[in-house]
Structures are given as C-alpha cells and as structure tokens.
Amino acid sequence: MLNSLSNYLHKKDRLRLVALLTTPVLWLVVAYLGALAMLLVTAFFTIDGFTGNVIQQFNLGNFQDMLTDAAYKNVVLRTLGIAISVTLICSVLAIPMAFYMAKIARPRSQKILVALVLTPLWASYLVKIYAWRTMLEPGNGVLDWLLGPIGIHSPGFGGPAIIIGLSYLWLPYMILPIYAGLERLPNNLLDASGDLGAHNFYTFRKVILPLIFPSLVAGSMFTFSLSLGDYITAQIIGGKLQMLGNVVYQNFSINLPFAATIAMIPVSIMALYLYLVRRTGALASM
Amino acid sequence: MTISRNARLLLASLLGVGLAFIYVPLSVVIINSFNASKTFSWPPSQFTTMWWSKAIENTGVREALKWSVLAGLSATAIALILGTCLAFAVSRYQFFGREVISLLVVLPISLPGVVTGIALNNAFTKQLGMSTGLLTVVIGHATFCIVIVYNNAIARLRRMGTSLQEASMDLGANGITTFRLITLPNLASALFAGGLLAFGLSFDEIVVTTFTAGPGIQTLPIWIYNNLFRPNQAPIVNVVAATLVVLSIVPIYLSQRLSQDTTTGGRF
Numbered sequence: 001m002l003n004s005l006s007n008y009l010h011k012k013d014r015l016r017l018v019a020l021l022t023t024p025v026l027w028l029v030v031a032y033l034g035a036l037a038m039l040l041v042t043a044f045f046t047i048d049g050f051t052g053n054v055i056q057q058f059n060l061g062n063f064q065d066m067l068t069d070a071a072y073k074n075v076v077l078r079t080l081g082i083a084i085s086v087t088l089i090c091s092v093l094a095i096p097m098a099f100y101m102a103k104i105a106r107p108r109s110q111k112i113l114v115a116l117v118l119t120p121l122w123a124s125y126l127v128k129i130y131a132w133r134t135m136l137e138p139g140n141g142v143l144d145w146l147l148g149p150i151g152i153h154s155p156g157f158g159g160p161a162i163i164i165g166l167s168y169l170w171l172p173y174m175i176l177p178i179y180a181g182l183e184r185l186p187n188n189l190l191d192a193s194g195d196l197g198a199h200n201f202y203t204f205r206k207v208i209l210p211l212i213f214p215s216l217v218a219g220s221m222f223t224f225s226l227s228l229g230d231y232i233t234a235q236i237i238g239g240k241l242q243m244l245g246n247v248v249y250q251n252f253s254i255n256l257p258f259a260a261t262i263a264m265i266p267v268s269i270m271a272l273y274l275y276l277v278r279r280t281g282a283l284a285s286m
Numbered sequence: 287m288t289i290s291r292n293a294r295l296l297l298a299s300l301l302g303v304g305l306a307f308i309y310v311p312l313s314v315v316i317i318n319s320f321n322a323s324k325t326f327s328w329p330p331s332q333f334t335t336m337w338w339s340k341a342i343e344n345t346g347v348r349e350a351l352k353w354s355v356l357a358g359l360s361a362t363a364i365a366l367i368l369g370t371c372l373a374f375a376v377s378r379y380q381f382f383g384r385e386v387i388s389l390l391v392v393l394p395i396s397l398p399g400v401v402t403g404i405a406l407n408n409a410f411t412k413q414l415g416m417s418t419g420l421l422t423v424v425i426g427h428a429t430f431c432i433v434i435v436y437n438n439a440i441a442r443l444r445r446m447g448t449s450l451q452e453a454s455m456d457l458g459a460n461g462i463t464t465f466r467l468i469t470l471p472n473l474a475s476a477l478f479a480g481g482l483l484a485f486g487l488s489f490d491e492i493v494v495t496t497f498t499a500g501p502g503i504q505t506l507p508i509w510i511y512n513n514l515f516r517p518n519q520a521p522i523v524n525v526v527a528a529t530l531v532v533l534s535i536v537p538i539y540l541s542q543r544l545s546q547d548t549t550t551g552g553r554f
Contacts, residue, residue, distance in 0.1 A: 013379075020375040024368035024432065028390050032402075032429050035409035039401070042408060054412070093307070096300035104294060113301075115538050120308050122534035124490050126510050127527040131311035134318060134326060142314050142328050171308065200293050221396075229398015232492060236514065245400045252404050252497075260408075263401045270397065 043260035054256060062261035072247070076265055079244040082163055083227035089167040090174035090223045091216055098175050099208075102182035103190075114179070121172045129236045132165045133157075136237060157239035165233045166226075173222035181215030182208075217277055224273065228266045312531050319528035324521060341525035350509035357420060357495075357505060358488040361427035365484045366477060368428070369435025377443040394430040399493030402430065407497040418500035426498040427491060431484035438480030439473065446472050475544050482537050506530075 044058050066072050101113045120128065135142045138156040147153070155161055185208070193203040231245025238246075244266055251259035289297075314328075322332035341347055369391075376387055394402055406426050410416045450472070454464040492507040499508060510526060513519040 017375055017379045017381060020371045020379075021381075024372045025387070025390075027368055028394075028429070028432070031406075031409075031425055032394055033390070035405040036397075036401075038409055038413055039405040093304050096297050097304040100297045100301040104289065104297060111542070115542060116305060117308070119534050119538050120312060122486055122490075122537050123312060124507060124510070124527070124530040124534075126492060126507050126514075127315060127530050128311065130510070130514060130523070130527055131315045134314055134328065135311050137326065137328075140326070140328055142310075145328055146310070168307070168311065171304075175304075200290065225396060225398070229400050231400055232511070245398060248400050248404065252407075256404070256408060256412075259404055263398075263404060266398050267401055274396075 039260045039263065042257050043264055045257040047255050047257055052254070062258050065258070066261055066265075072262070075242055075244055075247055078159070078241070079228060079266075080269070082159065082166065082243065083224050085163045086166045086170065086227045087174075087220045087223040089163065090171050090219065093167070093171060094174040094178050094219065095212075098178040098182055101175075102179050102185075103187070117172050117175050117179075125169065126232070126236075128169055129165050129233050132161070132168060133237055136161050136164070157237050158241050159238070161237040161239070162234055162241060162243070165237050166230060167223075169233070170223040170226055173226070174216075174219035177215040177218040178212055181212040185211050213280075217280065221273075221277065225270055228269060315524070315531050316528045319521075319524040321521075321524065325517060326520065337521040337525050341522045341529075344522055346504070346509060346513075347506075347522065347526055350504045350506045353420070353503050354489055354506040357423045357427055358485045360420075360424040361431050361488045362481050362485045364424070364428035365431035365435045366481050369432045369480065369484075370439050370473075370477065372432070373436050373439035373443055377440050378448070391433045391436050395433055399491075400497075402426070403494045403497030406494065410498065418498055418503075420503060422498040422500075423495055423503060423505070426494045427488040430491075430494065431488055434484045434487060435477065435480035438476045438483070442473055442476035479541055479544060482540065486537055 042054065043062060044060065046055050046057065046059060046061055047053060048055055097117070101110060101117075105113055136154045136157060138144070138154050141154050143152075143154040155164075189207055189211075190203055193207045198206065229245050231243055231249045234241055234243045234246050244262065248259045248263045251262060317330065318326075318328075319337060320333045320335065321327070321330035322334040322336075323330065372387060372391060375381075376384055403426075406422070406429075407418070410422050410425075411418060416422060446469075450468050451464055454468045455461075459467065490507060491505075492511060495505050495508055496511075499505065504512065506526070510523055513523050
C-alpha cells in the first residue's frame with residue numbers, strides 16, 4: 001500500500017510538489033502573514049476610551065497621533081541612533097578580530113577562535129544582559145572595580161549602557177560573516193597590494209574593505225535589525241530610557257491599535273533597509 | 287602573506303581585547319553564582335556552593351526547565367518537518383513563487399520579536415478566541431524555527447545534487463527506499479545541526495514567548511526575567527544564569543565534531 005502510493009507519487013511530479021508545499025506554506029501564510037496582516041489592520045482602529053475595547057472603525061487617528069507627538073519622533077531617532085551606534089561599534093570591533101582569525105592565526109588556533117566567538121551565541125540572551133547589569137552597576141559594579149583604578153567609570157544605566165549591551169549581544173553576528181568574507185579573500189591580493197608599495201592601512205582601505213563590504217552588510221542586517229526592535233535590554237540596563245520596542249510593549253496591554261501603529265515603524269525601517277541593501281547588490285554577491 | 291610584526295601584534299592585542307569583552311561578563315556570571323553574599327557585592331568576599339544545591343531543589347526552576355524543553359522539542363519537531371518539506375520543494379522543483387518562499391520563510395526572524403509577538407497574541411486571543419498556553423508558544427516558536435532547518439537542509443540538498451537519488455532509482459529502488467537509504471542519511475547531519483540550532487533558539491526565546499505564553503506557563507527565560515528584580519531570588523538567578531553559560535559549550539562542541547560545514551553552528 002505504501003509502496004504503491006510511493007510509485008504513484010513518483011509518477012505525479014506536480015502532486016509531490018503540492019504535498020511538500022501545502023502544510024509549510026499554509027502555516028507561514030495563515031499563522032504568520034495572517035497575524036501580521038491583522039495587526040496592520042488593527043493599526044487603523046481605535047479603542048473606546050471608557051471600556052478599553054477595540055472599535056473596528058477605519059481611521060488614521062493613530063498615525064496622526066504618532067506623527068504629531070514630538071515624543072514619538074524622539075523615540076524613533078533615539079532608537080535609530082542606538083541601532084546605528086551598535087552597528088558601527090560591532091564593525092570596528094569585529095574587523096580586526098576577524099582579520100586575525102582569518103589571515104594570521106594558524107589553522108589549529110583558527111578553529112578554537114571560531115568556537116570562542118560562537119560559544120556566547122548559545123549563552124542565553126537574558127543572561128548576557130543580566131551579566132552587564134552586574135558589570136555596569138554604578139558604584140559597586142565589576143566595571144568600576146576593574147577599570148576604576150585607571151580612571152574609567154561605569155556610565156551607569158541609560159543610553160550608553162544599552163549601546164554597550166546590544167553591541168555585546170550582537171558582536172558575534174558581525175564577526176562571523178566578516179570572518180567568512182576574509183577567508184574567501186585570496187592572500188595574493190594583499191601581497192600584490194603590498195608589493196606595489198601600499199602600506200597596511202592603504203591596503204585595508206583600498207583592497208580589503210571594498211571586498212568585505214558584502215560581509216559587513218550581512219553583519220549589519222543582524223546588528224541593526226536586532227537592535228531596532230529590542231526592548232528587554234532597555235528594560236534591564238536602560239534606566240528610564242525608552243526604545244521603540246518599549247513603547248510598543250507598554251501600549252500593547254492598554255491600547256493595542258496604537259501599539260500596532262508604532263510597531264509599523266521598525267517594520268517600515270527594516271523594509272527600507274532591506275530594499276537599500278538589495279540595491280547595493282551586497283546580498284547577491286554573498 | 288607579509289604583515290609587519292607591529293601590525294601583527296596590534297591585531298593580536300585587538301583580538302585579545304575583543305575576546306576579553308566577550309568573556310569577562312560571562313566569567314562574572316559564573317563567579318557570581320558562588321558568591322556567598324545574598325545581595326550583589328563585588329568582588330565576592332566569600333564563596334559557597336549553597337546556592338547551587340538550593341537552585342537544584344527549586345521547584346520554580348524545575349518547572350520552568352520542563353516547559354522550556356517541552357516547547358523547544360515540539361517547536362523543533364514541527365520546524366524539522368516543515369523546513370525540510372520546503373527545502374525539498376525549493377531545491378528540487380521549479381514553480382511559480384519560488385523566490386517568494388525564501389522571503390516568506392526568513393520574515394519571522396527578520397522582523398522584531400515584539401512585532402511578531404503582539405501580532406500572534408492578537409491573532410490567537412482576539413481573533414481566534416484561543417487561550418494562551420503551551421500550544422500557542424509552540425506555534426510561535428515553530429514559526430521562527432522553520433527558517434533555521436530550511437537553511438541547513440537546502441544548503442545540503444543543493445550540494446548533494448540529484449545523481450545519487452537517480453542512481454538509486456535506476457537500480458530499482460522506489461521513492462521510499464531511496465529516501466530511506468540515500469537521501470535521509472546524506473541529509474541527517476544537516477538536519478541534526480538545524481534541529482540543534484532551532485532548539486537553541488526556542489530555548490532562549492523570550493519576546494515572542496512573553497506574548498504567547500499564558501500566566502500558567504513560565505519557560506526558563508521567562509522565569510529568569512520574572513525573578514531578575516526580586517532581591518531574595520538573586521542567588522538562584524545567578525546559578526541558573528551560570529548553568530546556561532556553561533551549557534552553551536555543548537552545542538558548539540557537538541557541531542564542531544559533526545562536520546566541517548556546520549562549524550558555525552549552522553547560524554550562517
């Protein structure tokens with residue numbers, strides 16, 4: 001019975017394709033896209049100020065509120081600033097690390113270094129932010145104890161803490177694509193540049209950087225997008241500072257339509273970012 | 287390659303600084319779990335293993351671990367089936383909308399967790415009238431785990447090609463036998479890596495879980511989060527945190543041993 005079914009399916013190529021596709025596509029379209037679409041629709045509803053129930057009447061009030069209130073503009077700008085800073089910090093830290101791993105380390109230590117960079121990815125997200133809470137604790141934190149003697153003090157909880165915490169979380173996501181990109185880069189290109197008289201930094205700027213640009217873009221997709229929607233880091237080490245995610249989170253239980261409206265901001269920014277990335281062609285050459 | 291000694295030293299020290307940046311906070315977590323003081327104090331003046339034995343007996347932690355494993359295994363199982371089906375369809379067939387599938391499948395992890403979270407919560411509770419619980423958590427987790435399995439499986443399927451399968455069929459094996467003896471064994475390590483990663487992702491997830499788990503379910507991350515700001519629970523939280531840091535070595539060890547193409551743990 002099973003065998004005859006198998007033979008039957010083998011002859012019917014299209015039927016096999018349909019059998020493979022139906023469940024996963026239904027799952028993603030119904031459970032995921034459906035939910036997203038309903039959220040988008042909800043963004044155009046309002047709530048009854050008295051009962052707190054959602055009134056299903058199409059209007060643009062939420063978008064007006066969002067665009068006219070300067071507080072939201074500040075949150076958007078702050079969140080963008082944080083996401084961009086995190087991306088820059090991760091790039092600056094990741095490039096020399098990845099370069100050493102890919103081009104200088106011996107094959108044996110190379111494997112160990114990759115493992116060392118990867119391991120923290122498997123350590124819990126919350127644990128890592130919690131670790132930074134103990135690091136940054138003003139006064140008796142680890143950072144003050146460690147770097148206090150050389151005059152560096154913890155910035156305390158707030159914007160800088162969020163940037164440090166998020167950079168810490170996403171750094172491996174930046175190192176790995178750059179490492180992969182550098183590994184593919186032939187050594188003789190660097191030799192040629194050196195033989196033609198370029199010094200290290202010039203080679204880096206004119207040869208290495210353009211060639212690993214797609215890897216940087218790939219890394220930035222993680223560092224930028226993951227920072228953009230984060231709210232837990234801000235809750236734990238951000239002090240009173242709010243990011244877009246916090247505004248969504250807070251409005252979720254009191255005013256779902258407005259939370260949905262705000263949620264459209266990171267989604268649109270990501271869509272625009274992906275579009276720009278596609279236009280640079282960085283993804284195609286990965 | 288010719289890199290001057292100074293440049294080498296500079297790069298090595300930058301690597302050192304980077305690794306210190308990564309590992310100092312993690313070490314602090316582990317050391318802190320042995321800190322005898324009930325409130326946070328650094329450096330620890332006395333060490334104890336008392337909190338470890340207390341944490342092992344803690345029913346809240348055990349319960350949370352149970353939910354995390356249950357949700358993780360269920361989500362991984364679903365993701366393995368759906369992700370593999372999609373990978374077969376996209377790698378072995380030409381059809382209308384094939385490119386859309388690869389976009390559709392990455393969307394759940396590309397969009398911010400909080401957006402996915404409130405969208406699912408709204409759909410489950412408001413539109414479908416479901417109550418939140420293990421089922422909704424599993425649906426949420428499986429949705430963003432599919433892409434992980436899909437990526438691992440499709441990379442392997444593309445590299446495998448179809449010649450082995452064709453040879454098997456030419457020698458008289460039917461579809462099921464070929465799948466059992468040829469395709470699956472060749473695919474197994476990629477599926478294992480994908481499944482491992484999917485489980486890891488689900489086990490660590492907090493944002494989507496916050497919105498899809500009802501009050502009755504606390505996964506481990508939710509438990510940590512709920513107890514993070516309770517001073518009398520701090521020592522137990524420290525132990526749980528330290529355990530999770532130490533456990534992160536396991537998947538790396540497994541995936542490094544498994545095969546070359548999964549040395550990155552399948553994340554890329």
